Amino acid sequence: MRLTCTVNGSPQQVDDVWEGESLLYVLRERMGLPGSKNACEQGECGSCTVYLDGTPVCSCLVAAGQAEGREIGTVEGMATEESLHPVQQAFLDAGAVQCGFCTPGLLVATDDLVTRSLAAGAPPEDAEIREALAGNLCRCTGYEKILDAVKLAAQRMAAR
Amino acid sequence: MTELLEPRAIGRDTVRRDGEAKVRGTATYAIETPVQHPAYVHPVQATVPLGRITGIDTSAAEAIEGVVAVLTHENAERLASTDDREFAVLQSDEVAFRGQVVAVVVAETSELARQGADAVEVTYAEQPHDSALRVDHPDLYKPEKINPSFETDTAEGDVAAAMATAHVTVEETYSTAMYHNNPLEMHATTALWDPSAEVPLTLWDSTQGVHPDRAAVCEVFGLEQEQVRVICPFVGGGFGSKGTPHAHVFLATMAARAVPGRPVKLGLTRQQMFSLVGYRTPTIQRMQLAADRTGRLQAIAIDVVEQTSRIKEFAEQTGVPTRMMYASPNRRTTHRLAALDVPVPSWMRAPGECPGMFGPEVAMDELAERLGIDPVELRIRNEPERDPETGKPWSSRNLVQCLREGAERFGWADRPPAGHREGAWLVGTGVASSVYPTMRQATSTARIRYEDGRYVAEIGAADLGTGAWTVLPQIAADALDVDEGDVEVRIGDTRYPIASVAGGSSGTNTWGSALTVAAREFRTKFGRSPADGDEVSGDVDQASKDDAHAAYAFGAQFVEVRVNVDTGELRVPRLYGVFGAGRIINPRTARSQLLGGMTMGLSMALHENSVWDTRLGQVANHDLAEYHVTVNADVGDMQAHWLDEHDPYVNVMGSKGIGEIGITGTAAAVVNAVHRATGIRIRDLPVTLDKVLTALP
Numbered sequence: 001m002r003l004t005c006t007v008n009g010s011p012q013q014v015d016d017v018w019e020g021e022s023l024l025y026v027l028r029e030r031m032g033l034p035g036s037k038n039a040c041e042q043g044e045c046g047s048c049t050v051y052l053d054g055t056p057v058c059s060c061l062v063a064a065g066q067a068e069g070r071e072i073g074t075v076e077g078m079a080t081e082e083s084l085h086p087v088q089q090a091f092l093d094a095g096a097v098q099c100g101f102c103t104p105g106l107l108v109a110t111d112d113l114v115t116r117s118l119a120a121g122a123p124p125e126d127a128e129i130r131e132a133l134a135g136n137l138c139r140c141t142g143y144e145k146i147l148d149a150v151k152l153a154a155q156r157m158a159a160r
Numbered sequence: 161m162t163e164l165l166e167p168r169a170i171g172r173d174t175v176r177r178d179g180e181a182k183v184r185g186t187a188t189y190a191i192e193t194p195v196q197h198p199a200y201v202h203p204v205q206a207t208v209p210l211g212r213i214t215g216i217d218t219s220a221a222e223a224i225e226g227v228v229a230v231l232t233h234e235n236a237e238r239l240a241s242t243d244d245r246e247f248a249v250l251q252s253d254e255v256a257f258r259g260q261v262v263a264v265v266v267a268e269t270s271e272l273a274r275q276g277a278d279a280v281e282v283t284y285a286e287q288p289h290d291s292a293l294r295v296d297h298p299d300l301y302k303p304e305k306i307n308p309s310f311e312t313d314t315a316e317g318d319v320a321a322a323m324a325t326a327h328v329t330v331e332e333t334y335s336t337a338m339y340h341n342n343p344l345e346m347h348a349t350t351a352l353w354d355p356s357a358e359v360p361l362t363l364w365d366s367t368q369g370v371h372p373d374r375a376a377v378c379e380v381f382g383l384e385q386e387q388v389r390v391i392c393p394f395v396g397g398g399f400g401s402k403g404t405p406h407a408h409v410f411l412a413t414m415a416a417r418a419v420p421g422r423p424v425k426l427g428l429t430r431q432q433m434f435s436l437v438g439y440r441t442p443t444i445q446r447m448q449l450a451a452d453r454t455g456r457l458q459a460i461a462i463d464v465v466e467q468t469s470r471i472k473e474f475a476e477q478t479g480v481p482t483r484m485m486y487a488s489p490n491r492r493t494t495h496r497l498a499a500l501d502v503p504v505p506s507w508m509r510a511p512g513e514c515p516g517m518f519g520p521e522v523a524m525d526e527l528a529e530r531l532g533i534d535p536v537e538l539r540i541r542n543e544p545e546r547d548p549e550t551g552k553p554w555s556s557r558n559l560v561q562c563l564r565e566g567a568e569r570f571g572w573a574d575r576p577p578a579g580h581r582e583g584a585w586l587v588g589t590g591v592a593s594s595v596y597p598t599m600r601q602a603t604s605t606a607r608i609r610y611e612d613g614r615y616v617a618e619i620g621a622a623d624l625g626t627g628a629w630t631v632l633p634q635i636a637a638d639a640l641d642v643d644e645g646d647v648e649v650r651i652g653d654t655r656y657p658i659a660s661v662a663g664g665s666s667g668t669n670t671w672g673s674a675l676t677v678a679a680r681e682f683r684t685k686f687g688r689s690p691a692d693g694d695e696v697s698g699d700v701d702q703a704s705k706d707d708a709h710a711a712y713a714f715g716a717q718f719v720e721v722r723v724n725v726d727t728g729e730l731r732v733p734r735l736y737g738v739f740g741a742g743r744i745i746n747p748r749t750a751r752s753q754l755l756g757g758m759t760m761g762l763s764m765a766l767h768e769n770s771v772w773d774t775r776l777g778q779v780a781n782h783d784l785a786e787y788h789v790t791v792n793a794d795v796g797d798m799q800a801h802w803l804d805e806h807d808p809y810v811n812v813m814g815s816k817g818i819g820e821i822g823i824t825g826t827a828a829a830v831v832n833a834v835h836r837a838t839g840i841r842i843r844d845l846p847v848t849l850d851k852v853l854t855a856l857p
Contacts, residue, residue, distance in 0.1 A: 034192040035185020044784040075185035088183040095748040099625025100182030101344040101396030134793035142759030143792045
């Protein structure tokens, strides 16, 4: 089938997509966007988190056909050539990156959490952060620096 | 004694050099290697735990449009070496464990390869298998050595006599579960066999060591080193499972050789990783402690039973830390293995020390309780002046300082009494020691060249997220006496000089030593004003290796747990660690490593458990839905601290290695805290709420 959607603001069209393919597969294998990672294929680890019409989803659990006509945002769309997104910069500054494999999914999930929280009027509390990111497994860092990064990102995004 | 490098870049809290590529999503992992028109490889796994293949029908798979090749033991190439039976893929009809690879399908897409793999029909003559580890297994045997080359058993004095006459004894059995490393990046290899190229075989492999990887592939396929290149700029975690190649690396190579000129990609699924890339063996630890009334140990002994596979021996050195942690005149350690019809166990973060600091550190807590002595104080009273095993002086040993500083930071002196209750929660605190040996490998070479006004250092090392990309330039800068910004370090490619595996917390110690030798030779040869292209190589300086001292990093971990009296739910609001781990090269990457180790220790205490189905001979919970690891919401206030330690005996950086110590002792501290809270002593991991709930009053 032919799949037409918008990815990181650009219209995309790919042919010969198999109906059973995941959105993650389409992004990685057909669109040349390997930033979103595959680490479990069953929606447990969060490494493949992307925005689908503004809602974070595990792209491994979204069938390609479900993305038809919709807007997708991935880690590749967060930064500009010149500058990093504040969430990306906060992860770097806080030392929240190790092997980097969980990072792309965490960045999208964090951006969603912080944006929602700030829209509701306050940066996220520690417990809220830990709960909201409980679906993004990290095997390296121990989460402490990720917590710091989220708080730093919220602080910077609130100031903008 | 070594004069330590003057720290200027060393010790600075610098940003990870590979960080920007990782947050942008542009860091390239093995499976993402951009290659032209790749084919995809998917393994077919044995569905019996033991037996012989009586027939393989590949016709249905081959009939699928887009399937390029199907390889089985009947048509696969004969390997040059089959000595290592884990590596000798598709060489016979024997099935030694469920999940062993019996065929691979090569296809145009990964989905087609998977479909093809499903269509391969294999029939087996199944034989009765034995995959159940028991302390009284009839076939237990004594391995010749334990990993990597320790004596299997040690004994001094008379433990039995001390146990018979001591004021207080502890004699209990502890057990740790089977664990799977589960790095987030699934094991993967991209391979290209191009017979007409100068270097015919290229592997982009997710590995903790490109050089050891290449050496294994060369041996198995009968290739010369010059014929193989292994590339690995980024690794999505390893924790030991990528420290040695596993079957899929050889399968990818074999598949590439079956389609010359065309690159192939083999990415294991999470489920496949539970039988193909190693795991930590379950251990059963029989502990004996005897002490006088002041708490001084009169005997310490550990008798370990664990498993290995029938096709390849791996003997986890679980009893080794008991040999050196505490002073005692009577001592014994033994290791016995059952060779079972199971996948091949291997390295997982702190092999030996991780499980081996569970039983002993819980037993010490039990001893403290029976003596009525504070468990921090009990450990301090048994501090050995020298290494009890070898009699060597310590290069530096700051366990007591770690215990004291940890107690201070944690507020140990004011901890609540045993069984303290706050609402529906029982609150308890626990402590345990941590240890990891300080190692430096014998082989590594660094090459330094002056190029375009800066220094380029090349070494075939690996960064699995640990920070090598970041800390090696810091070391090289200090060794060259230049700004860190003037140094570029290149790693992760066999085109760069040989480097040891990123394992045993030895990477920085080893590679940094080689870099320092090369830098000094560079300055000797070319002075402070080199010409463009000036270049030298330097090897790890074995002559400077100190064998006169026993070198270890030490630590202490303090835990607060809360146990819900109605549900048995366990929470860990606080986990503090204090470590004496030599000089810290980069506080930012170091803290993350230590916290990550402690979190994996917490995970071992409460969550991780590969549930073995003895009837089927497989891990029942072989995915991340059922194999639970600690998540963000499981963690509370977690802190890692370190002492300002100056050790002139370990290496020129004064570093001890920090990748593994964090996971040692954590699970014992949790168990000890649960006991303090509830009075329930859990001796088999993990501490799940069912074990607590049934014993709660």
